[in-house]
Amino acid sequence: MTATPIILCGILALIFSVALAADHSPLQDFCVADLKAPVLVNGRACKDPKLAQADDFFFSGFHRAGLTTNPVGSVVTPATVAQIPGLNTLGIAMARVDFAPWGINPPHFHPRATEIFTVLEGTLYVGFVTSNPENLLFSKVLQKGDAFVFPVGLIHFERNIGNGNAVAIASLSSQNPGVVTIANAVFGSKPDISNDILAPAFQVGKNVTNRIKARF
Structure with a gap:
């Protein structure tokens, strides 16, 4: 395949990827x-x-x-x-x-x-x-x-x-x-995300994640 068809295929792929987005x-x-x-x-x-x-x-x-x-x-x-x-x-x-x-x-x-x-x-x-x-x-x-x-x-x-x-x-x-607001989604989900996940994810104690959850 010559360079021109390769370039054309690349342009078409870009156009279609933008359209799909x-x-x-x-x-x-x-x-x-x-x-x-x-x-x-x-x-x-x-x-x-x-x-x-x-x-x-x-x-x-x-x-x-x-x-x-x-x-x-x-x-x-x-x-x-x-x-x-x-x-x-x-x-x-x-x-x-x-x-x-x-x-x-x-x-x-x-x-x-x-x-x-x-x-x-x-x-x-x-x-x-x-x-x-x-x-x-x-x-x-x-x-x-x-x-x-x-x-x-x-x-x-x-x-x-x-x-x-x-x-x-x-x-x-x-x-x-x-719109997904990060704090609302993580600390205000229904039902809530377990502290067993949140505490190590944020590298804090479960008492900290409980306090944050109480605000949401």
Whole structure:
């Protein structure tokens, strides 16, 4: 096989791998999610397009600041297919993230989406960690108008490092990106994960893991 066919095969493999990593492409103009449909599919079932209306593609909520009076000092206002049924099959979503002074959006990841995070107000320290075994931290201080990318499936975080409130917009490459907050998942699972697993995993005593569990 000559070099040109080999290069062509490599390009095609890359294209297909990228395509498989994203939500499926729509096969029609739109597929407004029927949020009450009894049919279970990989995503959301479509309602009759003749019943679609403008409100299926509309969301009002990003103009309001979220309440940040919680232990972490941040709150996320999502706009996914659950809030905008018209996003179904379109492969995008957004969220507004509000931060109190020194508030954090704790380490978490999105199992189905890459995120581009844009600061609207304030100064935020952000970062993500690569997978094992390197576990490299890529971090940056962002000012108003700056953006940072969190690759799909990687743990990332944000922290307001200013004395005033901060606001950011997250754009995500899935209509249903999902979110797994590490501390909640590990210490707040139902039923809970045994201390016989957590204590050696975190290299602490069982009394420590019990105290952490009590907070979740």
